[in-house]
Structures are given as C-alpha cells and as structure tokens.
Amino acid sequence: MSTINTQNNQQELLDETSACINHSDKKENSFGLLKYSLVGIVFGIVFVKAEIISWFRIQEMFRLQSFHMYGVIGTAVTVGALSVALIKKFKVKTIQGEEIVIVKKKFTKGQVYGGLMFGLGWAMTGACPGPLFAQIGAGVGSIVVVIASALAGTWTYGLLKEKLPH
Amino acid sequence: MQEFFEKLLAPWPWYIAGTIIGLIVPGLLIIGNKTFGISSNLRHICAACFPANIPFFKYNWKKETWNLFFVGGIIAGAFIANTYLSNPNNLVVNAQLKSTLSAWNIHDFNHLLPNDLFSFQALATPRGFILMVVGGFLVGFGTRYANGCTSGHSIMGLSNLQWPSLVATICFMLGGFIMTNLILPFILQMK
Structure with missing residues (x-):
C-alpha cells in the first residue's frame, strides 16, 4: 500500500489537470495501441446493447422512472472498486511488468461548478462524452454537431481557465 | 442456442452492462497502466487540432494517443452493435414519460434518440x-472544468474511493435533476 501511495503522490505532481492520463513509461506502437481499441469496441457494444446511449434512458433516470441506469452505474462502480482493491492488495502488475499507478484526484471548486454544468448538459443531450461517440457509431450522424459543440466547450474552458474559480 | 441469440439481440440487463463496464477499469490498468476516462479526449483533440497557443492545450497529447484509439473502438463497437446485433423489437419507453413527451410534440419513440430533437x-x-x-457546449465545458465525466469520476474515481469524484458525481446528478425536471419542460415546449 505505502509504495503505491508514494507513487500516487509523485504522479499527482506530474499532472494535476487531467483526469485520465497515461502512467506508463513504455512507448507503444500503433499495433500495441490497438488493444485499447478492442476494449473500446466492447464498451461501444455495451453502450448500444444496454441502451445507455438512449436519450430516453437518461430522461427516465432523472425522472426516477426507471432503475436501469442506476443499476448500470452502481454495478460498474462495485465491480470497479472490487477490482481496484484486489489490484492493490495483490500488487498486480501490468502485462508489461510495470507497477500499477492510479492518480489521486485533487479537489477543486471545478468539481462543483463544472459538475453542475456537465449535469445540465448531460440531461439535455442525454449523453455523456462516451455515449456521444457511440451515438455517431450507431448512425446518428447529426451528433457530430453535439461533439463539435462539446469541443468548443472544452476549448473555451481552456481559454478561460485562469479566470475561473478553482 | 436460439435462446442465447434472442437474449443477445434483446436489450442487455443492467447487471450485465454494469459488470462489463466495471471490468474495463482493471482491464485498462492491467493492459497498459491507463486510468479509465473519456472526456479528456475532447482536450486531446483540441490540443492536436486547435491549440491556439493556449497553455492548457500545450502538452504532449501524443502520449495520450491510446485514449483516441479507445474512443475509435467505442465508435466501431457501437457500429457493430447497431448493424449486427440490433434489437428486433421496438424500444421500450416508460409509459408516463411517453405521455409527457407526446404532449410536448415528441412522437418518435422508435429510435434511441428521438428524431424530433436530434437530427x-x-x-x-x-x-x-x-x-x-447548448447541451453539447455544457458537456464539453463542464467535464473539463470538473476534470472528468461519468467515466473518469463516477466510475474510475469512485472505484478508487476518491472523495472529489463523489462530489463531482453528486453535482452531475444534481445538475441532471435540475435540468430534466425544472428547465427541460420549458425548452421542450418551445415552438
């Protein structure tokens, strides 16, 4: 546990501004990167087959008219938490033999202000970023407009970052 | 066997979907020390295509190419599911929601997203x-401001018992409840 924590702290100093970053020092070629695409394919299939990308499912969630999305997220967190606990307990290494590093999240006011903004947008579009990409794959072409607008939002955040409360 | 294919094509239950999504967390860690997250891709795309000398977009995005490969996979997977595994039956929408939306002139309940609103x-x-x-903009701005989305905070962050992710998740849900119940009724009734 202690070695993992020390590494977490070091990683924290490296990049505090990104939620998901690459903690591997190994360089991977395009062929190696395809394994992430395979995981993505599984995720994309689940997104469509469990109707997570449906605007109606998100409406039902926020109107408390269906348990489905609560079940999906609740099960995912439970399985994820058990897995992470096991990885830490048994000091599981990556297939490349590296020690697994999970960066700690720093609290900022952004999690409140930004979180609320994202929540508003999530209920409007019926999609968080993952499902937006899956909607394109599922043939809803007009979602390119939503993604372009989301990119504009991220870009505007980058522009205004220093002026916003954090 | 036939029963298996019927189940495969029908909408998947929450416990199957949740379990598979949960397993992506250790999956990405083990195959390459990657923490699960999607919204960072929006930043990587900005950094790669429109950095405009903004410090927030000046970093080595090439090191994060894996994440773009991951998203490419999501698009491909959704295409595969939609083309080869599509549900032969109509989408089931909650009856109460259906009548509320019908009264607001939304009539397409056959697609995952109603054509009346998304086309x-x-x-x-x-x-x-x-x-x-506006919705898309809020998703892009909000996720980056909050430093993560449902994947990075609600699933990855909560799996690692991070309290900032719990705060973020509560705010995501709060924002969603406010929009759906207090604001969306006005937007959807616009002529």
Missing part, C-alpha cells in the same frame, strides 16, 4: 438547437 432538421428548431448546441 439535422431538428437543429433548425429552437429546442433542437438548444439541446444539441
């Missing part, structure tokens, strides 16, 4: 424009 034609209507353009 190039709908983009020309006030409510379609607000949902697609």
